[in-house]
Structure formats: structure tokens, C-alpha cells
Amino acid sequence: MFFKTDENHNLPHNPFKACVAPRPIGWVSTVSPTGIGNVAPFSFFNGLAQNPPQLMIAINGGNKHSPTKDTLYNIEKTKEFVVNIATYGLRQEMFDTAAPEHPDTDEAVLAGLEMIDSILIKPKRIQKSPIHMECRLTQIIDLLSDSDDEKNTAIFGHVVGIHIHDDVLVEGKVDLKKVNPISRLGYKDYATLGDIFQLDAPWRKG
Numbered sequence: 001m002f003f004k005t006d007e008n009h010n011l012p013h014n015p016f017k018a019c020v021a022p023r024p025i026g027w028v029s030t031v032s033p034t035g036i037g038n039v040a041p042f043s044f045f046n047g048l049a050q051n052p053p054q055l056m057i058a059i060n061g062g063n064k065h066s067p068t069k070d071t072l073y074n075i076e077k078t079k080e081f082v083v084n085i086a087t088y089g090l091r092q093e094m095f096d097t098a099a100p101e102h103p104d105t106d107e108a109v110l111a112g113l114e115m116i117d118s119i120l121i122k123p124k125r126i127q128k129s130p131i132h133m134e135c136r137l138t139q140i141i142d143l144l145s146d147s148d149d150e151k152n153t154a155i156f157g158h159v160v161g162i163h164i165h166d167d168v169l170v171e172g173k174v175d176l177k178k179v180n181p182i183s184r185l186g187y188k189d190y191a192t193l194g195d196i197f198q199l200d201a202p203w204r205k206g
């Protein structure tokens with residue numbers, strides 16, 4: 001099939017997110033200018049560069065309390081955020097923190113998550129997540145939006161510090177089977193890692 005994205009696709013659900021999958025889940029912790037913590041998952045998320053390490057998340061629309069999601073508001077104001085990696089063991093807590101709570105509510109408390117101090121920035125980290133990346137905002141870019149009420153925004157961050165739990169490090173490498181990250185697919189679907197295999201580049205040999 002083919003459809004123009006500004007016309008009806010005649011499918012029961014929009015297939016776009018299933019076409020760009022799996023997407024890692026950046027579980028973002030921020031703090032408001034008045035000190036209220038906030039945690040929410042974002043699957044429009046990825047790494048962008050290694051030297052220096054940079055990543056992005058994209059925020060779509062708002063919620064019933066505000067046209068701007070708390071994560072975007074907090075990052076705009078404080079210029080800092082932590083990306084924690086969502087794991088299979090924490091899938092329910094991750095999902096609970098996606099609830100459209102009032103800005104005065106800290107979703108970490110609702111989800112029973114222990115938060116611990118970061119080293120370089122103010123927002124706290126999710127203790128049980130095995131990987132935390134402390135980020136400083138570099139750019140915010142307005143994306144195309146179908147309506148003024150549903151703004152789409154890309155947030156770019158410089159990863160200034162990375163925490164890795166010692167128990168997922170094996171011989172100096174991050175063991176992703178131990179991390180067991182989850183990813184978002186389309187619809188209500190999620191996935192864990194399948195088989196891990198290696199490709200050896202012949203142009204790097206010899």
C-alpha cells in the first residue's frame with residue numbers, strides 16, 4: 001500500500017510509529033524551577049553523536065493540565081535533564097510515570113521510584129535504572145505541527161556525565177543482556193532485545 005501522510009490511510013491505526021521501530025525509551029528526569037521532581041518516558045529519543053556525546057528527545061503536544069508537557073517546561077527553564085534507561089524489570093514503573101499528572105505531582109513518588117542525586121546537574125536519577133546520562137540542554141527546535149495546540153518540539157542535550165551500574169559491566173563492556181532495555185514498537189507493543197550478533201568490518205582488519 002501507499003498513502004500520502006496528509007490524507008486518510010484507511011487503516012485502523014496510524015502505522016508511522018510501527019514503521020520506525022524499535023525505538024529506545026529515554027526515561028527523563030527533570031526538576032521544576034521550584035524544585036518539584038518530574039519523570040516521564042519518551043521514545044522519540046536517540047543518541048546523535050559520540051564526541052562529545054549528544055542525544056535528543058522529542059515532545060509532542062501537552063496534556064490535560066497544560067499545552068506544554070512538564071518535561072519540556074522544566075528543561076526550558078532549568079536547561080538540565082537526566083536520561084535514564086528503561087528496562088524490562090522497570091516496565092510497570094516506566095509506564096506509571098507516563099500518566100498525565102499535574103505539574104505539582106512528582107511521578108517518581110507515585111511510581112515508588114527511589115531518586116538519587118546527580119553529580120553535575122540538579123535533576124535526580126532513577127536509582128534502579130542501570131544507566132543514567134546527565135545532560136545539559138544545547139538546543140530546542142520547534143518541529144512541524146498540525147495544530148498550534150499540539151506543538152512538537154525537539155530537545156538536544158550534551159551528555160556531560162554517564163553512570164553505569166557496576167553489575168552490568170562485564171570485562172569493561174556494557175552487557176546489554178544484563179541491562180535488558182525495553183523499546184517501543186507501534187500500537188501498544190514493546191520489545192526486549194533479540195539475538196545479539198557481531199559484524200566484523202573487513203576494512204578495519206589487518
Ligand SMILES: Cc1cc2nc3c(=O)[nH]c(=O)nc-3n(C[C@H](O)[C@H](O)[C@H](O)COP(=O)(O)O)c2cc1C
Nearest residue numbers: 040041042043044058059060069070071098099100
Ligand atoms: C513508552 C512511552 C513512550 C513515550 N514517548 C513519548 C514521546 O516520544 N514524546 C512524547 O511527547 N510523549 C511520549 N510519551 C508520553 C509521555 O510520557 C506522557 O505524555 C507524559 O505524561 C509526559 O509527562 P510530563 O508532562 O511529566 O513531561 C510516551 C509514553 C510512553 C509510555
